[in-house]
Amino acid sequence: MNYYPLRATGYLPETLILANGSFPKHPLLLDWLKRCDYIVCCDGAADDLLQRGIKPVAIVGDCDSLSASSRSEFAAILHPDSDQETNDLTKSVRFCLAQGRSNLTIIGATGKREDHTLGNISLLTDYMADAQIEMFTDYGVFTPISTDSLFQSFAGQQVSLFAMDAGELTVTNLKYPVVRKSLHSWWQGTLNESLGNEFRIHPTGSVIVFRVY
Amino acid sequence: MNYYPLRATGYLPETLILANGSFPKHPLLLDWLKRCDYIVCCDGAADDLLQRGIKPVAIVGDCDSLSASSRSEFAAILHPDSDQETNDLTKSVRFCLAQGRSNLTIIGATGKREDHTLGNISLLTDYMADAQIEMFTDYGVFTPISTDSLFQSFAGQQVSLFAMDAGELTVTNLKYPVVRKSLHSWWQGTLNESLGNEFRIHPTGSVIVFRVY
Known part of the structure; x- marks a missing residue:
């Protein structure tokens, strides 16, 4: 049976994906952003992160919402993906899987356009067979399951x-x-x-x- | 075939249900709140509305998030409903239907706890057979359909x-x-x-x- 512990400040995610919704406010998530050494940003989310002095290992997406200055300064970690069939969070998840990452913690994926919120939450089930995947918001944690x-x-x-x-x-x-x-x-x-x-x-x-x- | 027009400032909803999510910021919705003469508030949403000098015709819900002062001052328009099987938005929709209202415009239903956002959006389909029902957020409008x-x-x-x-x-x-x-x-x-x-x-x-x- 799969077991899903509660996560506290002491926990350190293996891989953190910062999506392009509202920037996290919860102290738990801000602490992870400070300490995690493998952060992947969905497109424009990188601007918010860089402003806080934190550099991701990769910026993934169609790069339409990333500032021109970030695009040029961080060209080396940019992984443009213009597939119109998927959104930036899907692209970031796929990027992480391709890098052999199998324990994915998504944050910043809610709080703006509600269709993006719904799409982002929905895609959790698309990848639960490929990775241990959870989404943490300012209010709680979403976990997709299909077995006991x-x-x-x-x-x-x-x-x-x-x-x-x-x-x-x-x-x-x-x-x-x-x-x-x-x-x-x-x-x-x-x-x-x-x-x-x-x-x-x-x-x-x-x-x-x-x-x- | 059902037809769903775009709504602009000139439009006036027949019935406005203010849910207990983030208070609306979009000018379209703020204008409706000022002009609509039939506003039903889900529980604590009434506090936010009353602070803006607007009085609803009814406050519906389990009244656990309404301030004590509003509860006493507006006792006459309070419709407590402690059914644990439904949420405050469901209770408000049912209240409006019982009042013979059949054109329901929901606002303020997103932007806080994501499980409430999902529950509120999901319930649109539960009532589409009983009423013309749409939900307006700060970003767009949700419309439930089951026919052309x-x-x-x-x-x-x-x-x-x-x-x-x-x-x-x-x-x-x-x-x-x-x-x-x-x-x-x-x-x-x-x-x-x-x-x-x-x-x-x-x-x-x-x-x-x-x-x-």
């Missing part, structure tokens, strides 16, 4: 489940049972909460789990 | 499509054809754009369309 999974938690932690397809799912040690209300809805219980130090999800399809910090 | 639909647009308008179930869909007058890449993904083309003054969507399931302003 055990999550570290704490009593009262708010937990939301989002189904990606029509599969049923059952849960253990969450306050409310999950009853699939509609096949036409992603929402599988935004109001749930953990009853203790861990909870389990048994999906028959793809599910994205959100644990609020 | 015609959208007013302009050349170059960015358009995103999100599938709620496994149905196929075809599009007319969008730049890129929509090819369903995965059954395990909501994302059906965040990078699409309109080729002219209108585009059509022919869904076989439920789809949420996002038009960027």
Whole structure:
């Protein structure tokens, strides 16, 4: 069974992907940005990072939102990819996989255009077979699963489940049972909460789990 | 065929539901808040609105995020609903339907906790059979559809499509054809754009369309 621990400040992500949404505000994520030695930026996100004196190992994307000065100063770490079929976060994930990185932590992927937020969250399930992949926001962490999974938690932690397809799912040690209300809805219980130090999800399809910090 | 016009400042929503996400910043939405005479607030959103000198006709929700002073001062327009199975936006939509309102414009429903954002967007499809329902954010408008639909647009308008179930869909007058890449993904083309003054969507399931302003 897959196990998903809670991450605290002491944790150091192997690979950090900074997407082009709102720049992270949460201290946990800012600490990771300071300490992680393998940061990949989606396009214009690099400008925000460079302003804070942090240099990524790579800048990936179609380079349409990167400033001209960054484009020229950091040409050596630029990996332009103009594929119109994918977005910058997908390109960055693929870049990391091609570099042999298999433990990917995505931050900065929400908070601006909502269609980008939805697209970025949705793509987590596209890559869960290829990598250990999670997305941390200012509010919590998204984890995609498709097999029995055990999550570290704490009593009262708010937990939301989002189904990606029509599969049923059952849960253990969450306050409310999950009853699939509609096949036409992603929402599988935004109001749930953990009853203790861990909870389990048994999906028959793809599910994205959100644990609020 | 359903037709979905673009909304400009001159438009006045019949019913405005202010959800408990980030307070709207877009001038279009601020103008509506000033002029609309039927505003329903989800719980704590009423505090933000009252601070701006605007009084809603009703405050709906479990009242856990409303200030004590608002709770007492506006007791007459309070409609407490402690159903744990639904969120405050669902409760507000149901309240409006019960009041005979059938043209619902939701604002302020995104921008804070991402699980709330996803839940709020997802519930659009739950009520599209009961009401004309759209959600306006600071970036664009979400419209749920399940039948042939015609959208007013302009050349170059960015358009995103999100599938709620496994149905196929075809599009007319969008730049890129929509090819369903995965059954395990909501994302059906965040990078699409309109080729002219209108585009059509022919869904076989439920789809949420996002038009960027």
